[in-house]
Amino acid sequence: MLHYIGRRILQLIPVLLGMTFIVFLIIRAIPGDPAQVILGQQASEEAIKALRTTLGLDNPWYIQYFDYLKGLVTGDLGESLRTRTPVMDEVWPYLAATIELSVFAIIIAVIIGINAGIISAWFQNSWFDYLAMIIALVGVSMPIFWLGLMNQWIFSIELGILPTTGRENVRDPVEVITNFYIIDTILTGQFDQLSTVLKHLVLPGTALATIPMAIIARMTRSSMLEVMRSDYVRTARAKGLKMFFVVYKHALKNAIIPVLTIIGLQMGLLLGGAILTETIFGWPGIGRYIYEAIGFRDYPVIQSGILIVAFIFVMINLFVDLLYSLVDPRIKYD
Amino acid sequence: MRKKKIVSLAILMLLLISTALFGCSSDDSSSGNSGDSGSSGDSGDSAEEKVLIFGRGGDSVSLDPIAVTDGESFKVTKNIFDTLVNFGEQDTEIHPALATEWEAAEDGLTYTFQLEEGVKFHDGTDFNAEAVVANFERWAAGDADKFPYYASMFGGFGDEEGHVIDSVTATGDYEVEFKLKRPQAPFLKNLAMSPFGIASPTAFEAAGDKFGDQPVGTGPFKFVEWKRNDSVTIEKFEDYWVEGEPKLDQVIFRSIPDNSARLNALLSGEIDLADGITPSDSETIESDENLQLFERPSMNVGYLGLTVTREPFDDPKVRQAMNYAIDKQAIVDAFFEGRADVAANPMPSVISGYNDEIDPYPYDPEKAKELLAEAGLADGFEMELYAMPVPRPYMPDGQKVAEAIQKNLADINVKAEIVSFEWATYLEKAANGEADAFLLGWTGDNGDADNFLYVLLDQDNIGSNNYTYYENQELHDLFIQAQTEVDEEVRNDLYKQAQEIIHEDAPWVPLAHSTPLLAGGKNVVNFKAHPTGSDKLASVDLE
Numbered sequence: 044m045l046h047y048i049g050r051r052i053l054q055l056i057p058v059l060l061g062m063t064f065i066v067f068l069i070i071r072a073i074p075g076d077p078a079q080v081i082l083g084q085q086a087s088e089e090a091i092k093a094l095r096t097t098l099g100l101d102n103p104w105y106i107q108y109f110d111y112l113k114g115l116v117t118g119d120l121g122e123s124l125r126t127r128t129p130v131m132d133e134v135w136p137y138l139a140a141t142i143e144l145s146v147f148a149i150i151i152a153v154i155i156g157i158n159a160g161i162i163s164a165w166f167q168n169s170w171f172d173y174l175a176m177i178i179a180l181v182g183v184s185m186p187i188f189w190l191g192l193m194n195q196w197i198f199s200i201e202l203g204i205l206p207t208t209g210r211e212n213v214r215d216p217v218e219v220i221t222n223f224y225i226i227d228t229i230l231t232g233q234f235d236q237l238s239t240v241l242k243h244l245v246l247p248g249t250a251l252a253t254i255p256m257a258i259i260a261r262m263t264r265s266s267m268l269e270v271m272r273s274d275y276v277r278t279a280r281a282k283g284l285k286m287f288f289v290v291y292k293h294a295l296k297n298a299i300i301p302v303l304t305i306i307g308l309q310m311g312l313l314l315g316g317a318i319l320t321e322t323i324f325g326w327p328g329i330g331r332y333i334y335e336a337i338g339f340r341d342y343p344v345i346q347s348g349i350l351i352v353a354f355i356f357v358m359i360n361l362f363v364d365l366l367y368s369l370v371d372p373r374i375k376y377d
Numbered sequence: 378m379r380k381k382k383i384v385s386l387a388i389l390m391l392l393l394i395s396t397a398l399f400g401c402s403s404d405d406s407s408s409g410n411s412g413d414s415g416s417s418g419d420s421g422d423s424a425e426e427k428v429l430i431f432g433r434g435g436d437s438v439s440l441d442p443i444a445v446t447d448g449e450s451f452k453v454t455k456n457i458f459d460t461l462v463n464f465g466e467q468d469t470e471i472h473p474a475l476a477t478e479w480e481a482a483e484d485g486l487t488y489t490f491q492l493e494e495g496v497k498f499h500d501g502t503d504f505n506a507e508a509v510v511a512n513f514e515r516w517a518a519g520d521a522d523k524f525p526y527y528a529s530m531f532g533g534f535g536d537e538e539g540h541v542i543d544s545v546t547a548t549g550d551y552e553v554e555f556k557l558k559r560p561q562a563p564f565l566k567n568l569a570m571s572p573f574g575i576a577s578p579t580a581f582e583a584a585g586d587k588f589g590d591q592p593v594g595t596g597p598f599k600f601v602e603w604k605r606n607d608s609v610t611i612e613k614f615e616d617y618w619v620e621g622e623p624k625l626d627q628v629i630f631r632s633i634p635d636n637s638a639r640l641n642a643l644l645s646g647e648i649d650l651a652d653g654i655t656p657s658d659s660e661t662i663e664s665d666e667n668l669q670l671f672e673r674p675s676m677n678v679g680y681l682g683l684t685v686t687r688e689p690f691d692d693p694k695v696r697q698a699m700n701y702a703i704d705k706q707a708i709v710d711a712f713f714e715g716r717a718d719v720a721a722n723p724m725p726s727v728i729s730g731y732n733d734e735i736d737p738y739p740y741d742p743e744k745a746k747e748l749l750a751e752a753g754l755a756d757g758f759e760m761e762l763y764a765m766p767v768p769r770p771y772m773p774d775g776q777k778v779a780e781a782i783q784k785n786l787a788d789i790n791v792k793a794e795i796v797s798f799e800w801a802t803y804l805e806k807a808a809n810g811e812a813d814a815f816l817l818g819w820t821g822d823n824g825d826a827d828n829f830l831y832v833l834l835d836q837d838n839i840g841s842n843n844y845t846y847y848e849n850q851e852l853h854d855l856f857i858q859a860q861t862e863v864d865e866e867v868r869n870d871l872y873k874q875a876q877e878i879i880h881e882d883a884p885w886v887p888l889a890h891s892t893p894l895l896a897g898g899k900n901v902v903n904f905k906a907h908p909t910g911s912d913k914l915a916s917v918d919l920e
Binding site for chain 2: 073074075076079080081082086087088089090093094097125126127133136137191192195196199200203206207208209210213214216219322323324325327331332335338339340
């Protein structure tokens with residue numbers, strides 16, 4: 044097992060290295076000059092030239108790339124051209140905000156998605172099955188932008204029960220310890236703040252959960268249908284086990300493997316793909332951080348931001364692979 | 378067997394946590410509106426406080442005003458720092474601020490400022506002549522990378538030839554003398570700009586590069602907390618030198634990038650004031666009895682630039698034909714919802730030196746066709762038209778304005794193909810002179826004519842802000858003369874002549890001077906939107 048993990052982690056190195064290279068090339072291939080963006084429209088040409096030299100943007104790209112790699116090896120993710128702060132120092136609050144939101148969303152997606160999938164398969168071709176699958180189809184193709192604004196309108200403006208945007212009640216700010224506000228409010232014992240923080244998670248969380256929820260539901264259903272037709276399930280039913288146990292205990296265990304893969308992939312996608320949700324709900328996450336950096340041609344932030352997200356993505360997938368052997372002992376990594 | 382247990386345990390935990398989460402969130406929902414809405418706040422101890430939440434599109438880059446060029450930073454620093462002199466409430470006239478009075482020598486080379494006495498910085502440091510000198514010394518010792526606006530407005534640093542300021546000396550405890558190398562007409566206007574807010578010398582010496590995270594000034598509010606991309610909180614400075622100000626206890630700037638979401642936040646009462654209201658939403662706001670609409674006096678211009686180095690726009694006749702062909706009033710009515718004036722000149726009429734004898738080219742397609750025929754293009758031509766990919770106050774919807782122009786041009790047999798690029802790419806391609814014609818605009822910094830005409834149309838600025846590559850020696854001479862002319866009337870005359878030349882040469886089709894919109898709750902009183910885009914909130918109150 045340890046051997047396997049070690050090998051997988053070693054395999055990550057070329058993957059991440061290749062990714063830094065591609066990202067590096069792409070952002071330099073697009074026109075636009077960070078020096079110009081930093082100095083503003085008023086800046087003189089000499090000033091821009093001088094700044095390009097200070098920032099090392101005058102060097103050939105391969106020298107810039109090796110400088111960047113050299114930094115990475117020593118744990119230096121570079122310094123934001125815009126805020127002049129090391130990416131390492133400023134990235135955590137954004138990352139934590141996104142992780143908190145994604146985990147919240149994936150929990151919603153998993154609980155509702157898996158159960159909807161199971162019940163649909165259990166009562167195949169019933170009205171519930173049709174309804175759930177129609178909702179799932181709508182969910183997969185739902186434009187998040189529209190959904191988010193509609194939810195704000197219904198739940199915040201019309202009903203007045205949920206906040207539209209942000210992570211907290213800014214009049215009563217959360218004391219930051221870990222940057223996971225749920226944890227921070229528990230640590231400081233501010234349970235009224237905990238409830239506001241949770242309320243702030245509901246709208247962006249459900250918006251973000253919609254697509255993965257639909258995908259998980261569809262995947263669970265088809266996987267369950269296959270397993271339900273297998274011999275051992277028939278045997279289990281024949282020996283008089285309650286249907287609930289057959290479905291949730293025996294069938295689910297085998298059906299869950301492909302669903303786990305999907306959950307892992309979706310979780311990774313949520314981390315990097317929450318830009319739209321973060322924009323609509325004013326969520327200060329890493330998607331917006333990277334997206335805004337693109338507009339400013341803030342090369343180190345784009346490179347390192349994507350690197351961090353990619354790293355987490357592959358780690359989640361490694362974790363899911365390891366989970367297989369826990370769920371299904373027939374799968375062994377040796 | 379053990380593995381099984383772990384799995385069941387994990388699933389159980391997951392279920393427990395999620396039930397807890399759902400439980401909590403539904404509980405809270407039922408407790409009603411106590412979350413964010415309602416300006417009274419929901420925690421007991423803050424019930425008495427007046428807190429204004431200002432929603433805006435982006436976050437600040439740094440809160441050290443001299444280190445940045447973006448409006449979102451100035452919006453905050455304007456309230457943490459004071460400048461020596463200040464703009465008027467809603468114009469760019471010069472008023473006393475930290476300097477109570479000043480005197481300019483006849484030759485325009487020496488300025489003497491008398492300073493307000495008894496002023497303190499937020500950290501307790503005394504404000505005096507030494508503090509002013511220390512600030513200017515800090516800036517003059519920098520470079521364009523550190524202090525970009527200093528270079529743009531005062532021509533350079535230290536011993537550089539372009540640097541206008543020769544010396545800044547404390548000639549008394551509360552008297553400062555500036556010596557200039559050559560007269561600079563907009564000198565006082567420059568000093569009133571947000572980047573030149575006076576900072577506490579003790580604080581910036583101690584903080585070094587980190588001053589932007591812990592700014593200390595003399596302004597009405599002092600810095601409390603900054604959660605990046607989320608909120609900046611500033612609170613009342615009890616020892617503020619202006620009697621009775623500020624009225625508010627706290628101001629919180631929140632970044633909500635999406636315009637519709639920001640409007641939703643305003644409608645639900647989570648924020649008290651919202652910037653960047655799109656003209657099409659103005660009706661929603663005016664029809665809501667709990668809200669009011671604020672207009673920011675116009676200090677911008679939106680235009681269609683014609684690259685004069687590219688055929689056929691090298692011919693002034695063709696450029697004039699474009700001016701006749703485009704129905705500017707229709708564009709203003711349709712896409713600015715009427716909240717803009719049709720532009721006649723490259724700068725708005727509030728700026729002194731504006732030539733009101735010039736009328737916009739009338740909408741006259743026949744005249745345009747004639748001019749094209751005279752230029753030997755009776756059959757028309759084909760061109761590329763760049764449409765702005767991002768909304769700006771001076772151009773709320775570049776794509777639609779481009780389509781309207783395309784239609785106008787089709788009427789005179791000119792076939793325009795609309796193209797668009799991501800914003801930074803767009804600017805770079807336009808600056809390289811790769812566009813035939815492009816939509817763009819400008820928002821003024823200090824309300825001076827130089828800041829529009831010279832910056833946008835002089836040959837010195839080709840490759841940066843003069844995107845049309847337009848050059849005219851006569852115009853250039855007028856601009857240079859005006860820069861050092863201290864007699865206001867003579868100077869205004871120079872600019873009036875300049876506008877005539879520009880009108881005749883027609884490197885642009887000036888389209889509109891828009892009025893950017895803000896909205897706020899009915900309980901917000903005394904909010905006056907400033908044309909520069911950064912508003913001092915000292916006298917704003919909540920009822």
